[in-house]
Amino acid sequence: MFCHHCGSQIEDQAYVCIHCGVRVATSQDPVERALFPAEGHSWLITLLLAVTVGPLGIHRFYVGKIGTGLLLLFTGGGFCVIWIIDVIRIVLGGFRDKEDRPLVR
Numbered sequence: 001m002f003c004h005h006c007g008s009q010i011e012d013q014a015y016v017c018i019h020c021g022v023r024v025a026t027s028q029d030p031v032e033r034a035l036f037p038a039e040g041h042s043w044l045i046t047l048l049l050a051v052t053v054g055p056l057g058i059h060r061f062y063v064g065k066i067g068t069g070l071l072l073l074f075t076g077g078g079f080c081v082i083w084i085i086d087v088i089r090i091v092l093g094g095f096r097d098k099e100d101r102p103l104v105r
């Protein structure tokens, strides 16, 4: 098969492309799949994190937005304003991950 990222030919059983280092196969481990999904981050996990520990910015860390995650962490969820906006955006489906992919329901 061919790497979807760099186009190099790789082994059919390959898990990671040896040319560019990008993951090409989906892990069989359900925990790893939930934490590092190939197709996008879980809408449900993001929502649960936002509702429970949202003021700490954990849901932003989860989708890869480390910078704004730290911002929320040190400002108490952007003084709870950004946190509430995030929860609304997640519920309405407007929240995206670091690669600008929509969350997967």
Ligand SMILES: [Zn+2]
Binding pocket: 003, 004, 005, 006, 007, 008, 017, 018, 019, 020, 021, 022
């Ligand atoms: Zn590659």
